[in-house]
Amino acid sequence: MRNSLIAYSLQPKHLPLLSAWRTLLAAYLVVMPLVSLATLTNDDAWVSGKLSSASVGRTGKIAVQLILLQDEPAEVSISLILPAGFSCETGSRKVLLEPDAPRLESFTLINHTSMPGGTYPVTALVEQVQGSFPVGGALCAATSTQDRAQSVAAHSAPPTGKGKAASFSSEITVTEAQWVGQSYWFWGALSAFLLLGWLTLTFRQRRLPIPLTATGSFFDAAVLTGLCVFTLWQFSPVDLIRNTTPVGGDTPAHLYLVSHLKEQLLHHGRIISWAGGWWCGFPMFQYYFVLPYMSAAFLSVLIPLNIAFKVVSIAGMVLTPCCAYWAARVWRVPGPGPLVMALAMVPFLFVQSHTMWGVNTSSTLAGMIANSWSFALMLPALAYGAKDISDGEVRMRTILLFVLVLASHFFTSVIMFVTLAIVPVLPKTPSFLRGLRVLAVEAGLALLLMGWWLIPLIAKSDCSMDFGVNWELSLVRSFPEYSVGVLIFAGVALVAGIRRSLPVVWLLAWMLAVSVVLFKGGQTLSPVFVNVRLWPFIFFALMALGAVGAGVLLERTRRGRVWVCLLVPAVLGAVVLSESIGGIGAPGLTHAWAKWNFSGLESKPSAAVFTKLIPLLKGSPGRLANDLCEENNQLGSSRIFELVPHLIGKPIFEGGLVNSGLGSMYSYYIQGESSPSCAGFPPIVIPATFDFTRATRHLELFNVKHFIARSTLTRQALRSMKEWRFMAREEEWELYELMTHEGRYVFIPPRLPKVVATDRWKERSLAWLYDVKALDQFVIWKMPGMTVDRPELARGGQPISLAGTQCISDEVVTDDRIRFRTTALGLPHIIKVTWFPNWKVRGAKQVYCVSPGFMCVFPDQAEVELYYGTTGSDIVGYLATTLGGLIIMIWIVSRRRKS
Secondary structure (H helix, E strand, O other), rough: OOOOOHHHHOOHHHHHHHHHHHHHHHHHHHHHHOOOOOOOOOOOOOOOEEEOOEEOOEEEEEEEEEEEEEHHHHOEEEEEEEOEEEEOOOOEEEEOOOOOOOEEEEEEEEEEOOOOOOEEEEEEEEEEEOOOOOOOOOOOOOOOOOHHHHHOOOOOOOOOOOOOOEEEEEEEEEOOOOHHHHHHHHHHHHHHHHHHHHHHHHOOOOOOOOOOOOHHHHHOOOHHHHHHHHHHHOOOHHHHHOOOOOOOHHHHHHHHHHHHHHHHHHHHHHOOOEEEOOOOOEEEEOOOHHHHHHHHHHOOOOOOOHHHHHHHHHHHHHHHHHHHHHHHHOOOOOOOOHHHHHHHHHHHOOOOOOOOOOOOHHHHHHHHHHHHHHHHHHHHHHHHHHHHHHHHOHHHHHHHHHHHOOOOOOOHHHHHHHOOHHHHOOOOOOOOOHHHHHHHHHHHHHHHHHHHHHHHHHHHHHHHEOOOOOOOOOOOOOOOOOOHHHHHHHHHHHHHHHHHHHHHHHHHHHHHHHHHHHHHHHHHOOOOOOOHHHHHHHHHHHHHHHHHHHHHHHHHHHHHHHHHHHHHHHHHHHHHHHEEEOOOOEEEEHHHHHHHOOHHHHOOOOOHHHHHHHHHOOOOOOEEEOOOHHHHHOOOOOHHHHHHHHHHHHOEOOOOOOOOOOHHHHHHHHHHOOOOOOOOOOOOOOOOOHHHHHHHHHHHHHHHEEEEEOHHHHHHHHHHOOOOEEEEEEEOOOEEOOOOOOOOOOEEEEEEOOEEEEEOOHHHHHHHOOOOOOOHHHHHOOOEEEOOHHHHHHHHHOOOOOOOOOOOEEEEEEOOOOEEEEOOOOOOOEEEEOOOEEEEEEEOOOOOOOOOEEEEEEEOEEEEEEEEOHHHHHHHHHHHHHOOOOOOOHHHHHHHHHO
C-alpha cells in the first residue's frame, strides 16, 4: 500500500503516532492551499481537504483528509463519485467535523470490471447535513437504521434547505499485481497437478485406482457432468431457483423482453411487435435476437417467469462444455481431445480479462444472454456444417442448427459462415464444387427460414441506431497469462494439422485469422463490427487449438484418459483460485455476482423504493424518466428503473436495447441534461451538459409526466423549479410530477409544420432538438421515396389557433393501437410516439415522420386510428420463410420416397 497515511489509519496500534501526524497535517492543510486537488462548489470555503490517489487491483484503499474551516462543528456526509466498474465497500458515511481538527476517512474500493494499466477519475463529495437528512446522497450509500428512520419521517414533504458542499478529486490506478497474481494461480495450480501426475505415472510400483484403459461413454459422461455441475454451482443455485426479480447490469431490462414477448406470442401469435415501454416505443425483436427470450417465455408457462428467466440466462454457459465436446467428437479430434476441449471451455467461460465483450460469465451476468446462447449453439453447427461439406451431403440437422444460431446472435452467425467458407478448399474435402454447393444450400435454406426476421431487418436498417465504437486496447495484453502455455499446445496442433492434414486445425486456425482481421479492421466494413465483440472468438480459437494439441500429444500414450483425470481437478482448482476475491476459501467473483443478481431486487438494501414509490405510478398518465446514477446500484443496478414497464406497465423514457430504438438518441441526450451521469451516447449524438431547465422543456415534449431523482444535483434542481411537484420520498429517492401538461400523447402544434427534404433526418432532428427555440416549429422530414401531398404545408410556419389538446378527445394508447377523436380536421396532429415504417393510419391518408422522431397525421375523419401493421419487406420475409419451409418439405418427402 503506497499511502502510509492510509495504513496508519487502519491499525489501532498506531493511534499515538496518528495523533502526532494529524497535528502536522492540520498545519499543512491550513497553510498550504489545495490548488490541484480541491474544487469547492460553494463560493465561501468552509472545509479544506484532499483525496489521496489509489492503487487498486481487485481492491484498494483511498482516504479523504478534511479540516473544518468554520467556527462551529458540522455533521457532514462523505461519499465517493466513482467511475463505472468500481464500487465502494462501505458506502457513504456521516462524520462530525470539529473546527481546526483534521479528520481522516478511509474507504475500500472494489474493482469489478476495469483492466490493469488504466487510470480513472474519482471525486469525494462532502456535504453538510441539513435538517434530518443529508441534502446530497452517495453513489454507494449505506444508510444506518437511524438514518432510515429519519428518512421515513421526512417522507411526506421534500427537504427545503440546501447544505454546503465541497468536492475533492484524484485518480484511481488499476495495478497489474493482483490481477496477474490471480492469473498465475491458474498456471501454478495446473503445473503442480501435472507434476503430480508425471510422478505418479513414472513410479509404477503402485497401481492407479483408475483403470489405464478407461474409455467409453460412461467416463466421458461423468467428466462432462462434473464440468456442467461445477459451472452451474458458480451461479448460486439456491438463489437461482428463488422467485425473486433478477437484477445486475443490464439484466433488469431483459425481463421486459420476456414478459412482453410472452403476451404477444401466446395471445396474438406475434414475435416482432411494437413495445411502448421504452424509447417512446420501439419494434421489439426487429433488431435483436429472440431465441433465448422465446425459450424463457415458453418455460414461464410452467414455472414463475423470474425463475424461467434466470435458468435461461445461464443455460448457454452451463451447456458450453457439452457443446464443445459434441463438436470435437464430430470433428474427430485425436485422442482424448474432445474431453480436453470441453475442459478448456471452463477457463474460457470464467476468463476475467473482460466483463462485457461476450460469452464469459461476467458478460452474461451483465445482460449479454443471447451471446452465450449463440456461442454454445455455434459449436455443433460448425462441426456438422464442416462434416456435411466434407461429405458432400445436405442434412436437415445442420440447417436447423444454422437457424438456431441465426436466431441467437449476429456475430456468431457471421463468424460461423465465414469460418465454414474455408472447408471446401481443405485437402480432405473430396470435391470443391460439391462442398461449396452443400454450404450454399444449407446456409441458403437457413437464411430463407429466417427470412421473416432477416429481410425486414436489412430493409429497415436505417431505422435502427448504431452504438458501437472500437475500444482502445492491446489485443496481446488482453489475454490471460496462461495463454502462453496454451500457445505451446496450439503450436503442436498446427504442426499436426500440417503433417496429418487435420481439418479441425485448419478450421480453427481460419476462425482465429478471420476474427483477428475483423478485430483490427471490421469497423471499416460496418459499424456493427466493434472490435471487442470479436475477442471471444479469438480466445476460443486459441483455446480450442490448444485442446487439439493436447489431444494429439495424449493420443500417443495409452494413459491419455488418466491425464484427463489429472487435468480436470487441476483446471477446476485453478479456476476456483483465480475466481477467488479474498483468497483461498473466499467466494468466487462469479458466485458473488450471481448471488447479487439472483437474490433479486427484493433482497437489496433499498428495495422499499420499488415497493413504495413505483406502485404510486401504476395507471398514471405519461411516461417516467429517472436519474440514472450509480446510487441506483443499491437497488441492484444503475439501470434498475428499466424494470418499471415489466412490473406495472408504466412506459419509461429510457430503455435497454438501444439498437432497436430511434428514441434512444433523444433520450440519451436529455439524460445528460437531467442527470450527472448517462448510460452512454450514440456516436451520432453531441453530449449535453447538465441543465434541468432545458431538460424540463424536452421532457415535456416527450410526454414525461413523472421523474425519480436520486443524485444531489438533480434533486436540488427539481426542488427549485415550480414546474415540478414533489409527490413522495423513500430513503434518498424522490418522486416528482411535471405540472405543465396532462400526460396526453396527441396534440396540435402551435404552428403548421415545415417540410424539409433530407436523407440525414436523424442528424437534422437532433440539431432541431439541440435548439430549444426551435421546439415550437415542428418539421416533417421528407425522406427519399416519401411523398408529402398536403397543400396546407406550403404555408408551413403559420400559427394554428386550435393548438393544444382541446380539440382532441377519447385518446387511447396501447402497444399497437392509438385511437382518438378530433374536431380539427385537416390540421396536423402530432403523436408523441416514435415513427416507424410499420405504422399505418385509418381516418387520415398518411403517417409522416415529424421532429424529433414522432408521428404526424392530418385527419380527414373525426375518428382516427393508428395501428402497427406490415410493410412490403415484412411480406417478402414471410414469403421467404414459407418458400424455405416448402423446399424442406418437398426435400424430406422426396428422400422418403427414394428410401
